Amino acid sequence: EVQLVESGGGLVQPGGSLRLSCVASRFTFSSYWINWVRQAPGKGLEWVANTRPDGSDKFYVDSVKGRFTISRDNAKNSAYLQMNGLRVDDTAVYYCLSGAGYWGQGTLVTVSS
């Protein structure tokens, strides 16, 4: 069974940092774009960032530019989202989404004092 498994979420104070991980199995991870998508409580889906299959280009939603960094390690079938300068409005479930259409189960990030 194809899997994407996120980890790294948790409770953090405003201004803090977290690093999310997304590990893929049983599909050709390195052939596809990888996206991070978030969903605030009771809200819709919001795209956060993505990177090309080879990691050469990276794109971000304006609200996280300069604070979040996406990366990937195809040798480890993994993608990461380094989140710095976290704000209360970053509170959400964070999902990874492969260009092949696979989703992870999500990891909850709560930013609160």
Added chain:
Amino acid sequence: QAVVTQEPSLTVSPGGTVTFTCGSSTGSVTTKHYAFWFQQKPGQAPTTLICDTTNKPSWTPARFSGSLVGGKAALILSGAQPEDEADYYCLLVYGGVVIFGGGTQLTVL
């Protein structure tokens, strides 16, 4: 920045057909927007129904299909089932930047 628009809500009768649309504030949606469609049920992660405008992953039920209609991306559900009641989201790609629509809540009634 572009805005992607979806119907806030739709209602379909069991066995009926319903069309969801996904429009772009920048103009007509084309295959270069690589439209994706997703279904999300309460408390669950989304699942992908359609990739790249028309392509169906192996797990997508045959009653769902994707196309371009009237300058918009469209998701057509033919033969709605009670279990299709859910939120439906589209996304469009603008040269690497991805924008989601606001989602459509589908009621099967």
